[in-house]
Amino acid sequence: MEKIKVGIAGLGRLGKEHAKNLSFKIANAELTAACSIVPSELEYAKKELGLEKVYLDFHEMLKDADIEAVVIVTTSDQHCWQIAAALDAGKHVFTDKPLGVTIEECKIAEKAVERHPELTFFLGFMRRFDPSYSHAKEKIKQGAIGKPYMLKATGIDPEALVEGAIKFASKSGGIFIDMAIHDIDFIRWFLESDPVEVYAAGATFKHPEFKAVGDDETGAAMYKCANGAIAFVHVGRTAPHGYHVETEIIGTEGTIRISPVPEKNLCMIYDQHGAVKECVSGFPERFADAYRIEMENFIHCIQQKDKPEITVYDGTKSTQIAFTTMEAYKKRKLLPITY
Ligand SMILES: NC(=O)c1ccc[n+]([C@@H]2O[C@H](COP(=O)([O-])OP(=O)(O)OC[C@H]3O[C@@H](n4cnc5c(N)ncnc54)[C@H](O)[C@@H]3O)[C@@H](O)[C@H]2O)c1
Known part of the structure:
Protein backbone atom coordinates (compact mmCIF):
# COMPACT_ATOMS: atom_id res chain seq x y z
CA MET A 1 0.00 0.00 0.00
CA GLU A 2 1.25 3.51 -0.91
CA LYS A 3 2.43 5.59 2.03
CA ILE A 4 0.33 8.63 2.90
CA LYS A 5 2.35 11.83 2.41
CA VAL A 6 2.00 14.12 5.40
CA GLY A 7 2.81 17.77 6.15
CA ILE A 8 3.01 18.81 9.80
CA ALA A 9 2.21 22.29 11.18
CA GLY A 10 3.80 23.04 14.55
CA LEU A 11 7.11 21.65 15.76
CA GLY A 12 6.99 22.69 19.39
CA ARG A 13 6.92 20.43 22.47
CA LEU A 14 4.35 18.03 21.05
CA GLY A 15 4.85 18.70 17.34
CA LYS A 16 8.35 17.19 17.51
CA GLU A 17 6.94 13.99 19.05
CA HIS A 18 4.38 13.61 16.26
CA ALA A 19 6.99 14.49 13.63
CA LYS A 20 9.41 11.83 14.91
CA ASN A 21 6.64 9.23 14.94
CA LEU A 22 5.58 10.12 11.39
CA SER A 23 9.19 10.07 10.16
CA PHE A 24 10.43 6.94 11.88
CA LYS A 25 7.67 4.85 13.43
CA ILE A 26 4.49 4.90 11.34
CA ALA A 27 5.01 2.40 8.55
CA ASN A 28 2.28 3.71 6.23
CA ALA A 29 3.13 7.39 6.53
CA GLU A 30 5.83 9.57 5.04
CA LEU A 31 6.49 12.99 6.53
CA THR A 32 7.45 15.18 3.56
CA ALA A 33 6.94 18.77 4.77
CA ALA A 34 6.83 20.89 7.91
CA CYS A 35 5.55 24.35 8.80
CA SER A 36 6.38 26.50 11.81
CA ILE A 37 6.55 30.21 12.53
CA VAL A 38 9.81 29.54 14.42
CA PRO A 39 12.75 29.39 11.95
CA SER A 40 14.97 27.33 14.29
CA GLU A 41 12.31 24.59 14.29
CA LEU A 42 12.46 24.45 10.50
CA GLU A 43 16.21 23.99 10.78
CA TYR A 44 15.49 21.11 13.16
CA ALA A 45 13.15 19.61 10.54
CA LYS A 46 15.84 19.76 7.88
CA LYS A 47 18.66 18.43 10.05
CA GLU A 48 16.96 15.90 12.30
CA LEU A 49 14.09 14.76 10.11
CA GLY A 50 15.77 15.16 6.73
CA LEU A 51 12.91 17.25 5.31
CA GLU A 52 13.55 19.35 2.20
CA LYS A 53 10.22 21.14 2.15
CA VAL A 54 9.80 23.55 5.06
CA TYR A 55 7.43 26.51 5.27
CA LEU A 56 6.98 29.57 7.48
CA ASP A 57 3.46 30.03 6.12
CA PHE A 58 0.69 27.45 6.51
CA HIS A 59 -1.06 28.46 3.25
CA GLU A 60 2.18 27.90 1.34
CA MET A 61 2.43 24.36 2.69
CA LEU A 62 -1.16 23.68 1.60
CA LYS A 63 -0.24 24.58 -2.00
CA ASP A 64 2.06 21.53 -2.07
CA ALA A 65 -0.01 19.14 -4.20
CA ASP A 66 2.04 16.14 -3.00
CA ILE A 67 0.75 16.41 0.56
CA GLU A 68 -2.31 14.25 1.16
CA ALA A 69 -2.72 14.83 4.89
CA VAL A 70 -1.95 17.64 7.31
CA VAL A 71 -1.17 17.16 11.00
CA ILE A 72 -1.93 20.29 13.06
CA VAL A 73 0.02 20.71 16.31
CA THR A 74 0.09 24.48 16.43
CA THR A 75 -1.00 26.59 19.38
CA SER A 76 -4.65 25.92 20.16
CA ASP A 77 -5.97 29.26 18.88
CA GLN A 78 -4.71 28.39 15.37
CA HIS A 79 -6.38 24.98 15.05
CA CYS A 80 -9.81 25.83 13.65
CA TRP A 81 -8.87 28.14 10.77
CA GLN A 82 -6.09 25.73 9.82
CA ILE A 83 -8.51 22.78 9.89
CA ALA A 84 -10.88 24.64 7.53
CA ALA A 85 -8.09 25.78 5.19
CA ALA A 86 -6.54 22.30 5.00
CA LEU A 87 -9.86 20.52 4.34
CA ASP A 88 -10.78 23.14 1.71
CA ALA A 89 -7.39 22.45 0.07
CA GLY A 90 -8.38 18.77 -0.21
CA LYS A 91 -6.14 17.42 2.58
CA HIS A 92 -7.08 14.90 5.26
CA VAL A 93 -6.66 16.49 8.68
CA PHE A 94 -5.40 15.41 12.09
CA THR A 95 -5.56 18.08 14.78
CA ASP A 96 -4.35 17.87 18.32
CA LYS A 97 -6.70 18.74 21.14
CA PRO A 98 -8.41 21.05 21.92
CA LEU A 99 -10.51 21.50 18.79
CA GLY A 100 -10.60 25.26 19.37
CA VAL A 101 -10.51 27.87 22.07
CA THR A 102 -13.97 29.37 21.46
CA ILE A 103 -17.28 27.79 20.51
CA GLU A 104 -17.50 30.10 17.47
CA GLU A 105 -14.19 28.71 16.19
CA CYS A 106 -15.33 25.14 16.83
CA LYS A 107 -18.43 25.81 14.70
CA ILE A 108 -16.15 26.93 11.83
CA ALA A 109 -14.34 23.59 12.09
CA GLU A 110 -17.67 21.71 12.22
CA LYS A 111 -18.86 23.42 8.99
CA ALA A 112 -15.57 22.60 7.24
CA VAL A 113 -15.82 18.93 8.24
CA GLU A 114 -19.44 18.85 7.03
CA ARG A 115 -18.33 20.36 3.66
CA HIS A 116 -15.84 17.53 3.16
CA PRO A 117 -17.33 14.15 4.10
CA GLU A 118 -14.92 12.58 1.59
CA LEU A 119 -11.91 13.57 3.74
CA THR A 120 -10.78 12.12 7.07
CA PHE A 121 -10.96 14.45 10.05
CA PHE A 122 -9.26 13.13 13.18
CA LEU A 123 -9.27 14.83 16.59
CA GLY A 124 -6.32 13.80 18.76
CA PHE A 125 -7.71 12.90 22.15
CA MET A 126 -4.77 10.53 22.38
CA ARG A 127 -5.47 9.20 25.86
CA ARG A 286 3.66 8.63 29.83
CA PHE A 287 1.74 8.74 26.57
CA ALA A 288 4.44 7.82 24.03
CA ASP A 289 2.49 4.74 22.90
CA ALA A 290 -0.78 6.67 22.74
CA TYR A 291 0.70 9.32 20.40
CA ARG A 292 2.03 6.63 18.09
CA ILE A 293 -1.13 4.52 18.11
CA GLU A 294 -3.46 7.49 17.48
CA MET A 295 -1.35 8.53 14.47
CA GLU A 296 -1.36 4.96 13.12
CA ASN A 297 -5.13 5.07 13.51
CA PHE A 298 -5.35 8.35 11.56
CA ILE A 299 -3.37 6.88 8.66
CA HIS A 300 -5.43 3.67 8.82
CA CYS A 301 -8.68 5.71 8.63
CA ILE A 302 -7.43 7.51 5.51
CA GLN A 303 -6.29 4.33 3.78
CA GLN A 304 -9.31 2.21 4.70
CA LYS A 305 -11.83 5.07 4.49
CA ASP A 306 -12.88 4.30 8.07
CA LYS A 307 -14.62 6.96 10.14
CA PRO A 308 -12.65 7.94 13.28
CA GLU A 309 -14.50 7.26 16.53
CA ILE A 310 -13.96 10.82 17.83
CA THR A 311 -15.89 13.44 15.88
CA VAL A 312 -15.61 17.18 15.45
CA TYR A 313 -18.79 17.47 17.57
CA ASP A 314 -16.98 15.70 20.45
CA GLY A 315 -14.40 18.49 20.18
CA THR A 316 -17.02 21.24 20.39
CA LYS A 317 -18.76 19.58 23.34
N1 LIG B 1 -2.49 15.67 23.54
C1 LIG B 1 -1.68 16.12 24.46
O1 LIG B 1 -1.39 15.46 25.44
C2 LIG B 1 -1.03 17.45 24.29
C3 LIG B 1 0.14 17.76 24.99
C4 LIG B 1 0.74 18.99 24.74
C5 LIG B 1 0.19 19.87 23.85
N2 LIG B 1 -0.96 19.54 23.19
C6 LIG B 1 -1.55 20.48 22.22
O2 LIG B 1 -0.68 20.58 21.10
C7 LIG B 1 -0.67 21.90 20.61
C8 LIG B 1 0.76 22.42 20.61
O3 LIG B 1 1.25 22.45 21.92
P1 LIG B 1 2.82 22.60 22.23
O4 LIG B 1 2.96 22.43 23.68
O5 LIG B 1 3.59 21.74 21.30
O6 LIG B 1 3.03 24.14 21.84
P2 LIG B 1 4.40 24.91 21.52
O7 LIG B 1 4.15 26.32 21.94
O8 LIG B 1 5.57 24.18 22.06
O9 LIG B 1 4.49 24.86 19.93
C9 LIG B 1 3.59 25.56 19.11
C10 LIG B 1 3.99 25.38 17.65
O10 LIG B 1 2.97 25.98 16.83
C11 LIG B 1 3.61 26.67 15.77
N3 LIG B 1 2.71 27.70 15.25
C12 LIG B 1 1.98 28.62 15.96
N4 LIG B 1 1.24 29.35 15.09
C13 LIG B 1 1.47 28.86 13.85
C14 LIG B 1 1.00 29.19 12.55
N5 LIG B 1 0.13 30.18 12.37
N6 LIG B 1 1.47 28.47 11.50
C15 LIG B 1 2.35 27.48 11.68
N7 LIG B 1 2.85 27.12 12.88
C16 LIG B 1 2.41 27.81 13.95
C17 LIG B 1 4.87 27.24 16.40
O11 LIG B 1 5.78 27.57 15.39
C18 LIG B 1 5.32 26.04 17.24
O12 LIG B 1 6.03 25.15 16.43
C19 LIG B 1 -1.61 22.71 21.50
O13 LIG B 1 -2.85 22.82 20.88
C20 LIG B 1 -1.70 21.88 22.77
O14 LIG B 1 -2.95 22.02 23.41
C21 LIG B 1 -1.55 18.36 23.38
Whole structure:
Protein backbone atom coordinates (compact mmCIF):
# COMPACT_ATOMS: atom_id res chain seq x y z
CA MET A 1 0.00 0.00 0.00
CA GLU A 2 1.25 3.51 -0.91
CA LYS A 3 2.43 5.59 2.03
CA ILE A 4 0.33 8.63 2.90
CA LYS A 5 2.35 11.83 2.41
CA VAL A 6 2.00 14.12 5.40
CA GLY A 7 2.81 17.77 6.15
CA ILE A 8 3.01 18.81 9.80
CA ALA A 9 2.21 22.29 11.18
CA GLY A 10 3.80 23.04 14.55
CA LEU A 11 7.11 21.65 15.76
CA GLY A 12 6.99 22.69 19.39
CA ARG A 13 6.92 20.43 22.47
CA LEU A 14 4.35 18.03 21.05
CA GLY A 15 4.85 18.70 17.34
CA LYS A 16 8.35 17.19 17.51
CA GLU A 17 6.94 13.99 19.05
CA HIS A 18 4.38 13.61 16.26
CA ALA A 19 6.99 14.49 13.63
CA LYS A 20 9.41 11.83 14.91
CA ASN A 21 6.64 9.23 14.94
CA LEU A 22 5.58 10.12 11.39
CA SER A 23 9.19 10.07 10.16
CA PHE A 24 10.43 6.94 11.88
CA LYS A 25 7.67 4.85 13.43
CA ILE A 26 4.49 4.90 11.34
CA ALA A 27 5.01 2.40 8.55
CA ASN A 28 2.28 3.71 6.23
CA ALA A 29 3.13 7.39 6.53
CA GLU A 30 5.83 9.57 5.04
CA LEU A 31 6.49 12.99 6.53
CA THR A 32 7.45 15.18 3.56
CA ALA A 33 6.94 18.77 4.77
CA ALA A 34 6.83 20.89 7.91
CA CYS A 35 5.55 24.35 8.80
CA SER A 36 6.38 26.50 11.81
CA ILE A 37 6.55 30.21 12.53
CA VAL A 38 9.81 29.54 14.42
CA PRO A 39 12.75 29.39 11.95
CA SER A 40 14.97 27.33 14.29
CA GLU A 41 12.31 24.59 14.29
CA LEU A 42 12.46 24.45 10.50
CA GLU A 43 16.21 23.99 10.78
CA TYR A 44 15.49 21.11 13.16
CA ALA A 45 13.15 19.61 10.54
CA LYS A 46 15.84 19.76 7.88
CA LYS A 47 18.66 18.43 10.05
CA GLU A 48 16.96 15.90 12.30
CA LEU A 49 14.09 14.76 10.11
CA GLY A 50 15.77 15.16 6.73
CA LEU A 51 12.91 17.25 5.31
CA GLU A 52 13.55 19.35 2.20
CA LYS A 53 10.22 21.14 2.15
CA VAL A 54 9.80 23.55 5.06
CA TYR A 55 7.43 26.51 5.27
CA LEU A 56 6.98 29.57 7.48
CA ASP A 57 3.46 30.03 6.12
CA PHE A 58 0.69 27.45 6.51
CA HIS A 59 -1.06 28.46 3.25
CA GLU A 60 2.18 27.90 1.34
CA MET A 61 2.43 24.36 2.69
CA LEU A 62 -1.16 23.68 1.60
CA LYS A 63 -0.24 24.58 -2.00
CA ASP A 64 2.06 21.53 -2.07
CA ALA A 65 -0.01 19.14 -4.20
CA ASP A 66 2.04 16.14 -3.00
CA ILE A 67 0.75 16.41 0.56
CA GLU A 68 -2.31 14.25 1.16
CA ALA A 69 -2.72 14.83 4.89
CA VAL A 70 -1.95 17.64 7.31
CA VAL A 71 -1.17 17.16 11.00
CA ILE A 72 -1.93 20.29 13.06
CA VAL A 73 0.02 20.71 16.31
CA THR A 74 0.09 24.48 16.43
CA THR A 75 -1.00 26.59 19.38
CA SER A 76 -4.65 25.92 20.16
CA ASP A 77 -5.97 29.26 18.88
CA GLN A 78 -4.71 28.39 15.37
CA HIS A 79 -6.38 24.98 15.05
CA CYS A 80 -9.81 25.83 13.65
CA TRP A 81 -8.87 28.14 10.77
CA GLN A 82 -6.09 25.73 9.82
CA ILE A 83 -8.51 22.78 9.89
CA ALA A 84 -10.88 24.64 7.53
CA ALA A 85 -8.09 25.78 5.19
CA ALA A 86 -6.54 22.30 5.00
CA LEU A 87 -9.86 20.52 4.34
CA ASP A 88 -10.78 23.14 1.71
CA ALA A 89 -7.39 22.45 0.07
CA GLY A 90 -8.38 18.77 -0.21
CA LYS A 91 -6.14 17.42 2.58
CA HIS A 92 -7.08 14.90 5.26
CA VAL A 93 -6.66 16.49 8.68
CA PHE A 94 -5.40 15.41 12.09
CA THR A 95 -5.56 18.08 14.78
CA ASP A 96 -4.35 17.87 18.32
CA LYS A 97 -6.70 18.74 21.14
CA PRO A 98 -8.41 21.05 21.92
CA LEU A 99 -10.51 21.50 18.79
CA GLY A 100 -10.60 25.26 19.37
CA VAL A 101 -10.51 27.87 22.07
CA THR A 102 -13.97 29.37 21.46
CA ILE A 103 -17.28 27.79 20.51
CA GLU A 104 -17.50 30.10 17.47
CA GLU A 105 -14.19 28.71 16.19
CA CYS A 106 -15.33 25.14 16.83
CA LYS A 107 -18.43 25.81 14.70
CA ILE A 108 -16.15 26.93 11.83
CA ALA A 109 -14.34 23.59 12.09
CA GLU A 110 -17.67 21.71 12.22
CA LYS A 111 -18.86 23.42 8.99
CA ALA A 112 -15.57 22.60 7.24
CA VAL A 113 -15.82 18.93 8.24
CA GLU A 114 -19.44 18.85 7.03
CA ARG A 115 -18.33 20.36 3.66
CA HIS A 116 -15.84 17.53 3.16
CA PRO A 117 -17.33 14.15 4.10
CA GLU A 118 -14.92 12.58 1.59
CA LEU A 119 -11.91 13.57 3.74
CA THR A 120 -10.78 12.12 7.07
CA PHE A 121 -10.96 14.45 10.05
CA PHE A 122 -9.26 13.13 13.18
CA LEU A 123 -9.27 14.83 16.59
CA GLY A 124 -6.32 13.80 18.76
CA PHE A 125 -7.71 12.90 22.15
CA MET A 126 -4.77 10.53 22.38
CA ARG A 127 -5.47 9.20 25.86
CA ARG A 128 -8.24 7.09 24.32
CA PHE A 129 -5.47 5.24 22.43
CA ASP A 130 -3.29 4.57 25.47
CA PRO A 131 -3.19 0.76 25.86
CA SER A 132 -4.37 0.87 29.51
CA TYR A 133 -7.25 3.26 28.80
CA SER A 134 -8.41 1.34 25.72
CA HIS A 135 -8.20 -1.90 27.73
CA ALA A 136 -10.33 -0.34 30.48
CA LYS A 137 -12.90 0.77 27.90
CA GLU A 138 -13.01 -2.75 26.45
CA LYS A 139 -13.48 -4.31 29.91
CA ILE A 140 -16.31 -1.89 30.64
CA LYS A 141 -17.96 -2.74 27.31
CA GLN A 142 -17.75 -6.41 28.30
CA GLY A 143 -19.59 -5.60 31.54
CA ALA A 144 -16.62 -6.11 33.89
CA ILE A 145 -17.79 -3.41 36.34
CA GLY A 146 -21.52 -3.42 35.57
CA LYS A 147 -23.01 -0.02 34.81
CA PRO A 148 -20.43 2.78 35.30
CA TYR A 149 -21.90 5.54 37.46
CA MET A 150 -18.90 7.52 38.68
CA LEU A 151 -15.57 8.71 37.28
CA LYS A 152 -12.74 10.24 39.28
CA ALA A 153 -9.95 11.74 37.20
CA THR A 154 -6.67 13.23 38.35
CA GLY A 155 -4.18 15.09 36.16
CA ILE A 156 -1.30 16.82 37.90
CA ASP A 157 1.75 18.19 36.13
CA PRO A 158 5.14 17.77 37.79
CA GLU A 159 6.30 20.48 40.18
CA ALA A 160 9.57 20.34 38.21
CA LEU A 161 7.78 22.10 35.32
CA VAL A 162 5.92 24.68 37.39
CA GLU A 163 8.05 27.66 36.25
CA GLY A 164 6.85 27.10 32.66
CA ALA A 165 3.25 26.82 33.86
CA ILE A 166 3.59 30.11 35.77
CA LYS A 167 4.91 31.91 32.67
CA PHE A 168 2.09 30.52 30.53
CA ALA A 169 -0.68 31.00 33.15
CA SER A 170 -1.95 34.40 32.00
CA LYS A 171 -2.44 33.04 28.45
CA SER A 172 -3.63 29.53 29.30
CA GLY A 173 -7.35 30.32 29.49
CA GLY A 174 -7.38 29.17 33.13
CA ILE A 175 -6.65 25.86 34.80
CA PHE A 176 -9.73 23.98 33.60
CA ILE A 177 -9.38 25.05 29.95
CA ASP A 178 -5.65 24.38 30.09
CA MET A 179 -5.63 21.07 31.91
CA ALA A 180 -9.02 19.35 32.17
CA ILE A 181 -9.96 18.75 28.54
CA HIS A 182 -8.72 15.11 28.44
CA ASP A 183 -10.56 14.31 31.68
CA ILE A 184 -13.70 15.96 30.35
CA ASP A 185 -13.43 13.76 27.27
CA PHE A 186 -13.13 10.74 29.58
CA ILE A 187 -16.38 11.64 31.38
CA ARG A 188 -18.26 11.44 28.07
CA TRP A 189 -16.35 8.38 26.84
CA PHE A 190 -16.49 6.20 29.95
CA LEU A 191 -19.86 7.26 31.37
CA GLU A 192 -21.47 7.50 27.91
CA SER A 193 -23.42 10.58 28.92
CA ASP A 194 -22.96 14.34 28.64
CA PRO A 195 -22.41 16.41 31.80
CA VAL A 196 -25.33 18.79 32.38
CA GLU A 197 -24.28 20.50 35.65
CA VAL A 198 -20.94 21.63 37.06
CA TYR A 199 -19.48 23.18 40.19
CA ALA A 200 -15.77 24.04 40.38
CA ALA A 201 -13.27 25.48 42.85
CA GLY A 202 -9.57 26.25 42.95
CA ALA A 203 -6.81 26.54 45.54
CA THR A 204 -3.27 27.90 45.72
CA PHE A 205 -0.97 27.13 48.63
CA LYS A 206 2.47 27.12 47.07
CA HIS A 207 2.78 29.47 44.08
CA PRO A 208 0.93 32.79 44.55
CA GLU A 209 1.93 33.75 40.98
CA PHE A 210 -1.10 31.77 39.75
CA LYS A 211 -3.46 33.81 41.97
CA ALA A 212 -1.87 37.02 40.70
CA VAL A 213 -3.22 36.30 37.20
CA GLY A 214 -6.64 35.15 38.44
CA ASP A 215 -5.82 31.45 38.23
CA ASP A 216 -5.01 28.67 40.71
CA GLU A 217 -2.43 25.92 40.98
CA THR A 218 -5.06 23.28 41.79
CA GLY A 219 -8.62 22.89 40.54
CA ALA A 220 -11.47 20.55 41.37
CA ALA A 221 -14.73 20.21 39.46
CA MET A 222 -17.78 18.07 40.03
CA TYR A 223 -20.23 17.12 37.28
CA LYS A 224 -23.67 15.55 37.09
CA CYS A 225 -24.42 13.80 33.81
CA ALA A 226 -27.68 13.55 31.88
CA ASN A 227 -28.00 9.85 32.80
CA GLY A 228 -27.48 10.57 36.53
CA ALA A 229 -23.80 9.54 36.68
CA ILE A 230 -21.29 11.68 38.62
CA ALA A 231 -17.75 12.77 37.78
CA PHE A 232 -15.00 14.43 39.78
CA VAL A 233 -11.99 16.01 38.08
CA HIS A 234 -8.85 17.11 39.96
CA VAL A 235 -6.20 19.02 38.02
CA GLY A 236 -3.03 20.60 39.29
CA ARG A 237 0.52 21.73 38.57
CA THR A 238 2.52 20.71 41.62
CA ALA A 239 2.97 16.92 41.77
CA PRO A 240 6.28 16.46 43.63
CA HIS A 241 6.82 12.89 42.37
CA GLY A 242 6.34 13.29 38.59
CA TYR A 243 3.47 13.44 36.10
CA HIS A 244 0.39 12.04 37.79
CA VAL A 245 -2.48 10.99 35.54
CA GLU A 246 -4.86 8.59 37.23
CA THR A 247 -8.46 7.63 36.48
CA GLU A 248 -10.98 5.56 38.38
CA ILE A 249 -14.26 4.35 36.93
CA ILE A 250 -16.76 2.96 39.39
CA GLY A 251 -19.63 0.75 38.33
CA THR A 252 -22.48 -1.18 39.93
CA GLU A 253 -20.37 -4.39 39.98
CA GLY A 254 -16.78 -3.15 40.39
CA THR A 255 -14.12 -0.52 39.83
CA ILE A 256 -11.28 -0.02 37.38
CA ARG A 257 -8.34 2.16 38.39
CA ILE A 258 -5.88 3.20 35.72
CA SER A 259 -2.38 4.15 36.83
CA PRO A 260 -2.91 4.73 40.58
CA VAL A 261 0.90 4.88 40.74
CA PRO A 262 2.20 6.68 37.63
CA GLU A 263 5.10 4.26 37.42
CA LYS A 264 7.97 4.61 34.97
CA ASN A 265 8.49 0.87 34.56
CA LEU A 266 8.25 -2.39 36.49
CA CYS A 267 11.33 -1.77 38.69
CA MET A 268 11.04 -1.40 42.43
CA ILE A 269 14.07 0.17 44.13
CA TYR A 270 14.73 -0.87 47.74
CA ASP A 271 17.00 1.70 49.41
CA GLN A 272 17.22 4.15 52.33
CA HIS A 273 13.97 5.79 51.11
CA GLY A 274 12.03 2.53 51.37
CA ALA A 275 10.55 0.51 48.49
CA VAL A 276 10.45 3.09 45.72
CA LYS A 277 8.73 3.10 42.34
CA GLU A 278 10.07 5.81 40.04
CA CYS A 279 7.39 7.86 38.26
CA VAL A 280 7.01 9.17 34.71
CA SER A 281 8.34 12.69 34.23
CA GLY A 282 5.87 14.17 31.74
CA PHE A 283 3.31 13.60 29.01
CA PRO A 284 5.72 12.62 26.19
CA GLU A 285 7.00 9.73 28.34
CA ARG A 286 3.66 8.63 29.83
CA PHE A 287 1.74 8.74 26.57
CA ALA A 288 4.44 7.82 24.03
CA ASP A 289 2.49 4.74 22.90
CA ALA A 290 -0.78 6.67 22.74
CA TYR A 291 0.70 9.32 20.40
CA ARG A 292 2.03 6.63 18.09
CA ILE A 293 -1.13 4.52 18.11
CA GLU A 294 -3.46 7.49 17.48
CA MET A 295 -1.35 8.53 14.47
CA GLU A 296 -1.36 4.96 13.12
CA ASN A 297 -5.13 5.07 13.51
CA PHE A 298 -5.35 8.35 11.56
CA ILE A 299 -3.37 6.88 8.66
CA HIS A 300 -5.43 3.67 8.82
CA CYS A 301 -8.68 5.71 8.63
CA ILE A 302 -7.43 7.51 5.51
CA GLN A 303 -6.29 4.33 3.78
CA GLN A 304 -9.31 2.21 4.70
CA LYS A 305 -11.83 5.07 4.49
CA ASP A 306 -12.88 4.30 8.07
CA LYS A 307 -14.62 6.96 10.14
CA PRO A 308 -12.65 7.94 13.28
CA GLU A 309 -14.50 7.26 16.53
CA ILE A 310 -13.96 10.82 17.83
CA THR A 311 -15.89 13.44 15.88
CA VAL A 312 -15.61 17.18 15.45
CA TYR A 313 -18.79 17.47 17.57
CA ASP A 314 -16.98 15.70 20.45
CA GLY A 315 -14.40 18.49 20.18
CA THR A 316 -17.02 21.24 20.39
CA LYS A 317 -18.76 19.58 23.34
CA SER A 318 -15.57 19.14 25.37
CA THR A 319 -14.67 22.80 24.72
CA GLN A 320 -18.18 23.83 25.83
CA ILE A 321 -17.87 21.79 29.04
CA ALA A 322 -14.42 23.26 29.79
CA PHE A 323 -15.76 26.80 29.31
CA THR A 324 -18.75 26.25 31.57
CA THR A 325 -16.40 24.74 34.17
CA MET A 326 -14.28 27.91 34.07
CA GLU A 327 -17.42 30.03 34.42
CA ALA A 328 -18.64 27.99 37.42
CA TYR A 329 -15.17 28.38 38.98
CA LYS A 330 -15.11 32.15 38.43
CA LYS A 331 -18.69 32.72 39.58
CA ARG A 332 -18.46 30.13 42.39
CA LYS A 333 -21.85 28.80 41.34
CA LEU A 334 -23.39 25.52 40.29
CA LEU A 335 -24.11 26.01 36.56
CA PRO A 336 -26.08 24.11 33.96
CA ILE A 337 -24.12 23.02 30.88
CA THR A 338 -26.01 23.64 27.66
CA TYR A 339 -24.94 22.51 24.20
N1 LIG B 1 -2.49 15.67 23.54
C1 LIG B 1 -1.68 16.12 24.46
O1 LIG B 1 -1.39 15.46 25.44
C2 LIG B 1 -1.03 17.45 24.29
C3 LIG B 1 0.14 17.76 24.99
C4 LIG B 1 0.74 18.99 24.74
C5 LIG B 1 0.19 19.87 23.85
N2 LIG B 1 -0.96 19.54 23.19
C6 LIG B 1 -1.55 20.48 22.22
O2 LIG B 1 -0.68 20.58 21.10
C7 LIG B 1 -0.67 21.90 20.61
C8 LIG B 1 0.76 22.42 20.61
O3 LIG B 1 1.25 22.45 21.92
P1 LIG B 1 2.82 22.60 22.23
O4 LIG B 1 2.96 22.43 23.68
O5 LIG B 1 3.59 21.74 21.30
O6 LIG B 1 3.03 24.14 21.84
P2 LIG B 1 4.40 24.91 21.52
O7 LIG B 1 4.15 26.32 21.94
O8 LIG B 1 5.57 24.18 22.06
O9 LIG B 1 4.49 24.86 19.93
C9 LIG B 1 3.59 25.56 19.11
C10 LIG B 1 3.99 25.38 17.65
O10 LIG B 1 2.97 25.98 16.83
C11 LIG B 1 3.61 26.67 15.77
N3 LIG B 1 2.71 27.70 15.25
C12 LIG B 1 1.98 28.62 15.96
N4 LIG B 1 1.24 29.35 15.09
C13 LIG B 1 1.47 28.86 13.85
C14 LIG B 1 1.00 29.19 12.55
N5 LIG B 1 0.13 30.18 12.37
N6 LIG B 1 1.47 28.47 11.50
C15 LIG B 1 2.35 27.48 11.68
N7 LIG B 1 2.85 27.12 12.88
C16 LIG B 1 2.41 27.81 13.95
C17 LIG B 1 4.87 27.24 16.40
O11 LIG B 1 5.78 27.57 15.39
C18 LIG B 1 5.32 26.04 17.24
O12 LIG B 1 6.03 25.15 16.43
C19 LIG B 1 -1.61 22.71 21.50
O13 LIG B 1 -2.85 22.82 20.88
C20 LIG B 1 -1.70 21.88 22.77
O14 LIG B 1 -2.95 22.02 23.41
C21 LIG B 1 -1.55 18.36 23.38
